[in-house]
Amino acid sequence: MDFSWLSxxxxxxxxxxxxxxTLWLLAVSAVGGLILAVGVALxxxxxxxxxxxLALAFTTVxxxxxxxxxxxxxxxxxxxxxxxxxxxxxxxxxxxxxxxxFFGALTFILxxxxxxxxxxxxxxxxxPRGELEAxxxxxxxxxxxxxxxxxxxxxxxxxxxxxxxxxxxxxSVPLVSTIALMDLLQAANIIRDETFLVYEPLLLxxxxxxxxxxxxxxxxxxxxxxxxxxxxxxxxWLPIR
Numbered sequence: 001m002d003f004s005w006l007s008x009x010x011x012x013x014x015x016x017x018x019x020x021x022t023l024w025l026l027a028v029s030a031v032g033g034l035i036l037a038v039g040v041a042l043x044x045x046x047x048x049x050x051x052x053x054l055a056l057a058f059t060t061v062x063x064x065x066x067x068x069x070x071x072x073x074x075x076x077x078x079x080x081x082x083x084x085x086x087x088x089x090x091x092x093x094x095x096x097x098x099x100x101x102f103f104g105a106l107t108f109i110l111x112x113x114x115x116x117x118x119x120x121x122x123x124x125x126x127x128p129r130g131e132l133e134a135x136x137x138x139x140x141x142x143x144x145x146x147x148x149x150x151x152x153x154x155x156x157x158x159x160x161x162x163x164x165x166x167x168x169x170x171x172s173v174p175l176v177s178t179i180a181l182m183d184l185l186q187a188a189n190i191i192r193d194e195t196f197l198v199y200e201p202l203l204l205x206x207x208x209x210x211x212x213x214x215x216x217x218x219x220x221x222x223x224x225x226x227x228x229x230x231x232x233x234x235x236x237w238l239p240i241r
């Protein structure tokens with residue numbers, strides 16, 4: 001194994017840029033996707049019938065098509081169509097619309113919104129109706145019941161599942177290397193092409209992803225344990241009868 005190339009500042013810059021872009025893409029997609037997921041869940045449960053049908057169609061299409069196909073559709077399809085819009089190149093939005101980071105984040109936000117939206121919807125349906133009626137009995141308005149009782153209780157129920165969704169999101173990020181966005185996999189491919197080393201760059205980024213996954217898992221586990229209403233389970237080495 002030859003890792004002498006790690007001392008080259010040129011390759012270090014590639015790896016650092018790829019790592020930073022990976023973290024930014026993870027953060028933006030997670031936050032934007034969860035916000036969209038709440039909207040999808042509310043549209044399915046309490047929205048007007050046309051909005052509920054639209055939310056159902058959205059989740060069906062996103063969950064029923066491969067993520068890579070969606071990424072190509074937005075970057076190569078929608079991106080090319082936007083290039084032909086008159087005046088778009090001179091607008092202030094053009095630097096954003098030609099950036100592969102934008103299309104990568106958009107794809108992941110829609111994916112997280114669709115998958116997590118169904119998770120949150122199921123959790124909201126699992127909240128006992130008596131808890132919501134108790135909130136109304138205390139004089140809470142509909143919005144207050146939603147923001148103080150219903151939604152927090154639903155998130156409490158599905159938080160472990162949402163944690164798994166965030167881990168899957170992190171492992172989906174390398175797909176953006178196919179649209180010329182500098183992430184860890186793209187950096188490893190550049191290093192492989194220039195050093196003719198096959199395994200070492202891939203082993204390095206695999207270790208980076210593994211370490212990032214462990215840190216993310218531990219961080220989300222702390223969120224679970226400290227979330228209001230969540231009680232850590234005490235584990236014993238031997239069963240007590």
